[in-house]
Amino acid sequence: MTGRWVDTWTAMPQRAEPADLPPPPYAGGDRPVLADATLRQTIRVSAGGDRLRLRLSNAFGAAPLPVTRLTVAFPAGGAAGASAVEPGTCRPVTFSGRSSVVVPPGAQAVSDPVDLPLPPASVVTVTAYLAEGQPGAALTAHPGSRTTSHLAPGDQCDAAELAGATPVDHWYLLSAAEVLAAPGTSALVLLGDSLTDGRGSTTNGNDRWPDQLFDRLGEAAPAIANQAAGGNRVLRDGLGPSALARLDRDVLARSGARWLLVFEGVNDLGTAEPTPGAQRRNAEDLLAAYDQIVTRAHAAGLVVYGATLTPFGGHDYDDPGGHREAARQTVNDWIRGGGRFDAVVDFDRAVRDPADPRRLRAAFDVGDGLHLSPAGYEALAGAVPAGLFPR
Known part of the structure; x- marks a missing residue:
């Protein structure tokens, strides 16, 4: 065998x-x-x-x-x-x-x-x-x-x-x-929330961004273990245990895992109080949590990629004072430049409106300012470099 x-x-x-x-x-x-x-x-x-x-x-x-x-x-x-x-x-x-x-x-x-x-x-x-x-x-x-x-x-x-x-x-x-896969096949584990779980995608259409990524990469694609859930948060339990609490079960114990992509945190920003102090502490806690995830995943031999958080202008998370948006920018600046992730996937840049970067492109917005349409998920899939998954 x-x-x-x-x-x-x-x-x-x-x-x-x-x-x-x-x-x-x-x-x-x-x-x-x-x-x-x-x-x-x-x-x-x-x-x-x-x-x-x-x-x-x-x-x-x-x-x-x-x-x-x-x-x-x-x-x-x-x-x-x-x-x-x-x-x-x-x-x-x-x-x-x-x-x-x-x-x-x-x-x-x-x-x-x-x-x-x-x-x-x-x-x-x-x-x-x-x-x-x-x-x-x-x-x-x-x-x-x-x-x-x-x-x-x-x-x-x-x-x-x-x-x-x-x-x-x-x-x-x-x-x-699990499949008994050909030698050299490894899994990419995705740690995420509703944006990776596919809210806004087509029922029975398999057009979430992880599905579209696999289809796009073809023979070069890794196996994909989508460990995302709507409403999930990094720091605190909500709809399901927090990302920190479920990391061992949902990521580190996965069969054949070689890579981890972390795309989660928008629900942490959106459910914390929209005040400067609360959002500053929230952003700091998120960065510490990402650091913990990277440390634990590296110890298990995984390569860890970070994805920037996408816009939510016009959604209920979008407070009038812009404090949650400021925290999102702080988090994204650290993901891009903090040096903790082995590589960065810039989902924010892939789907934001160039004329109003606080918002999604209209063609990608399913209608609530936060979740993406199948076209938006295609844009996320297209932003993931194929070279991140060498055999």
Whole structure:
């Protein structure tokens, strides 16, 4: 067996907020969440390989997570978000030779390898059946999937077409997919917030900037582990643990990781008080946090890149006094010139309006002054030099 295991797809584990729980009758209430339910999800891998492993996460579960059966297949027509699979492609997934697995609270489970040759950028369907469901309401999920999943009653893991399917635009329980990749293949881990998670991108379109970066680089592309989540912050917990708190789990423990790109901090600026003193302290704390991230990642052998923070003029974060914008400029000046990152990717320059640098270009603004359209994400992808990822 040649090659090594490399993360080819990831989703940052989060605790599902009440609004992100599965819809009735799968939401729990008088029975466990997802009891007697089939959950069908599609993921788009980055790097390809001949064998596949899956990771299930119970990071936020208060009770053991019993998964009765799991299968992988190719979606009908190769389409992301499809509820049907191509007949004859369904394969069972086992854990230590068993068809079922119980994931302890706070833990994860890695499957046995599945022989499933995957071309780069292909879409895979993962179907799980939970006979007992997840006790309690503390379900591990990734709300910002930008991909449609499907829930159906009973055990339909092997079904080509799901009967009685209910669509939901979240991922649940699944946190990573690894491939046995060709020698020389390594992963780029992305530490970020909604701008990397893809808010403003097309549902089932796979046009976040990490997807577009992989497509743009072609054969020179690294595997990509997107460990971003909407609302995430560097310094403090919010929607998910802070970047500092989750660094070991979401970055340093990634399979085959060689590079880290840090593009996070705008939510720290936007949620701190818009006063000169608060924003000055906030900027100083962010710079110290970036320094800590670089130190810890370097100790693990990773090359670390920093990305400048993009504009938010016209968004709710844009205070009338301009104190948050001043802090953004302070942070970006340090990212560009502080010398701590091994290289800098200037996302700010790629998407700001030359006539009004506090704002996004109109063609890149999804409409709220902060998040980007697919064209804006294309501009971010285009700003990442291919030479940062030598094999």
